[in-house]
Amino acid sequence: MTRLQTSVRALSWVVAAGVVLFLLAPLVLTVVVSFTSSSVYTLPPPEWSLRWYAAVARKSGFWDSVWLSVSLAGLSTALALLLGTAAAIAVTRGRFKGREAIATFAVSPLMMPGLVVGVAMLQFFRQVGLRDAWISLLIAHVVVTLPFVVRTLLAALERFDFSLIDAARTLGMSYPKAVLKVLAPNLAPAFLTSGLFAFLASMDNYPVSIFLTDARNKTLPIKMLQYMEEQPDPTLAAISTGLIVLALAVLMIGSRTVGLNRMIH
């Protein structure tokens, strides 16, 4: 290896180490300041305390927003899994025209400006007379979560050998049974991965939701930004730490059952 190659390689390792720090630092910082006893953000904290965790429970409307976000995320993920899996199977197995376009269309909400999608939906729902914030939010969150399902399922179906189903049928299984016994277990990792990421994306969504909420239906991200504007004390760090723990738990489930490396494909 030449000296040039050695130094380029060394430099990339330095950059990669920096990137790991850069990516993890905000999360570590959040967890640390959540345990401070002080009401300002000082590092290291003067003393350790759980007072901000106690303060979370006193925030008005906090648990309502958690419940709203969790139920929206759960329901929209379930609906997206149904719609998205069917669409992904159609795209990989069908031979009709425009399959590529369907795939691009279903994944496109991921790259559209969330705020614009939110505004467009708000005006449309008003026009058709839909005034229920909860249903509006659910409709929107299915659009937000669907791309995660379609993208992952497409990749998984691409790798699946469909002749296995024919083989199972030759061996005497009925078609629905063959799908259930052969296809479903093969797709389980894709269901899990896409479901987890879809759930988290819905939990985190702000730009689409902001236009569709009303006074009684405020999702957790909207509530968090509201708290931040009202009183930016470490209560926010405590809520954030809760979300980081949730993300870690979700990733643990994913990496135990699927593996981190497979989760990202």
Place this chain on the structure above:
Amino acid sequence: MRTPRTVDGFVLLAAPALVYLAALYALPLVLLLLKSFNAKGSFPSIAGYTEFFADPFHLKILWRTVRVALLTTLLALLLAYPTAFVLARARGFVQSLILLALVLPLAVGVIVKTFAWSILFRSDGLLNKTLLAIGLIDEPVRLLYTETALVISAANVFLPFMVLPIYAVVRQLDARLPEAAATLGAGPVFCFFRVIAPLTLPGVIAGSAFVFSMAVSMYVIPSLIVGERSQTLSMLIARSYLFLRDEQLGSSISSILLLIAVSVVLGSSWLLRRLSGGKT
């Protein structure tokens, strides 16, 4: 053998998702687009757009939005490219650590990370204290509310979306390629620019398109890091609907932002198709 009947069956399978998206996502967007051409009751009219482009304040915001998105994409690319190579070569603990550093922030979401950066960038924040302590600066510098802070936090939030597509391409590079190039007399510099770089280009394009389209329309990050002082298009959209109640302005800006996003998506997928020689 496929009969025409099974073909129809698969169309039916795609139908629920297709109808759902067409009616509840595409149609509203089209209606919004049409609305932007409806100025003061006359249709079609481009008055909304001429009004937008006539105002230097709006042009400044448009340029700032694009500039911040470009800088964010560039910074993310500079950090992501070497990292993707290291990740592809890493094994065991190091590989898991890098993967965790990429996937955990993705799972945590934008709001938590932006909140953390807003603490870091405060004048009494950690960054200023560190810089003071190591003597790089003599007094606290203003970081929060600056464009630099915005670019750094945005690059931090979107970085995984740049690393992962590049990593996906680098992983598939044949490890013997540099060797083969060297055998054929290519120096390492030539080898990189003529062999490695073109092969990783699809990952770079996919990642850049993704990061740019997210950065150009981000809302949470600028509203927490720079606030009202230097607005972006997204913030202007939110303002015109939620505070100004100016739906005309709002729909024009929304359409402009939509146009930028759609052209990035279509442009990048066209580029990728061309690169793969029409294979996909």
